Amino acid sequence: MPELPEVETIRTYLNTILPSHPVVSVKHLDARMVKMGTVSSESIAHRLPGLVVQSMGRRGKYLVMRFFDKSALIIHLGMSGRLVVEPEANPWRSHTHLVLGLREDKELRLVDPRRFGRIGYFVEFDKDRTLRLGPEPLSRSFTAQYLIDRLRRRKSPIKSLLLDQSLVAGLGNIYVDEALFGAGIHPLSPGSTVSFRSASRLVRSIRRVLRVSIANRGTSFSDYVDALGHQGQNQEYLAVYGRWGQPCLKCGSPIHSLVIHARTTHFCQHCQPMLEDLEG
DNA sequence: CGCCAGTCCTGACAGC
């Protein structure tokens, strides 16, 4: 399941090969995947050929393929999406929903069996306005003070709140669990009970968890592979996610699991106490 | 506005 580190790994590679290359052709585009923006799939297929890639960017979990005419193709990989560059001689996998013809007999292919992914084309793309997302967790604008201000009146569990992309962009189920473990915060703690001190720990923990995973080229738990089709290595370094019943790496007590916000949540009851309500 | 339940989707797997 691609979250920020996985999308960043894909972005980094694509950004080494795509800039200054034109889209030669749109060989395939499944209209059902176009779920963003106002440009239809037919119009996208008509507009893309000839456009030259300026850069491959990322905003939260969205990949941003920017063209020199200021337009951009946005791709979200959802749960099972893969974006790979392959020789056109290789057969298409099943569930291939987008194929862009590139130079040198290469193709950029989006494969997404569950079709939770999404595509959109924006004629004028503004990274701060087009997608309604919170700050990048690795940017300077993501601070403890920002978190406190946004969490102050929220009663939902901190786990749910951190999954909200308008609060902070790029975290998914795995890295929220890992970050809360690193910060020593129980996932059911209401947002309003997060003190400045715990918010500082949380910001540091989120950054650490993401940086480590990016260095490991992402977590391959089920579907994820990078743009070269290679698995990431970060699954070897997860402290709680997927470790139900196994000993906590800090205290040895078994990792617990429960469902929050319809997401399986892993945590250590001993190392992650509920935060106290500051209003009391 | 906040919060929650429902929706989409298919591969993998358990159980019969």
Added chain:
DNA sequence: TGCTGTCAGGACTGGC
């Protein structure tokens, strides 16, 4: 062996 049911979850929608 082959069917059926269940589970996984990111982001959006609608109801209250």
